[in-house]
Amino acid sequence: QVQLVESGGGLVQAGGSLRLSCAASGSIFRFNTMGWYRQAPGKQRELVAVIYSSGSTNYADSVKGRYTISRDNAKNTVSLQMNSLKPEDTAVYYCLYRAYAAEHWGQGTQVTVSS
Secondary structure, eight states: OOOEEEOOEEEETTTOOOOEEEEESSSOSOOOEEEEEEEOOOSEEEEEEEETTOOOOETTTTTTTTTEEEEETTTTTEEEEEEEEGGGEEEEEEEEETTTEEEEOOOOOOEEEOO
16 A cells, blocks of 8 residues: 655745645555646646656646656655646645556645636
């Protein structure tokens, strides 16, 4: 089993920055994918960014150039630096850990961007 603990959400004005972090513990496989999804009210959960154990990344078009995902394999953590935030970035952000077709999700952290 894998446990994910997120931190760093909050309220920020448009144009501001926030940093999310997620720490994974438990049965961690060396080769895995970690990342972030988000869900806004009335919308489906969507990909924000993922990073593979190799360091390769994949971003949603809506956040490219504004968000940066990174990971520390030694600490089993993943972070998301969010800059130039927009009101449409408002959502609950969920941390993801994926390995060998098994997925684990964090409890979610609220990000609210005011205009």
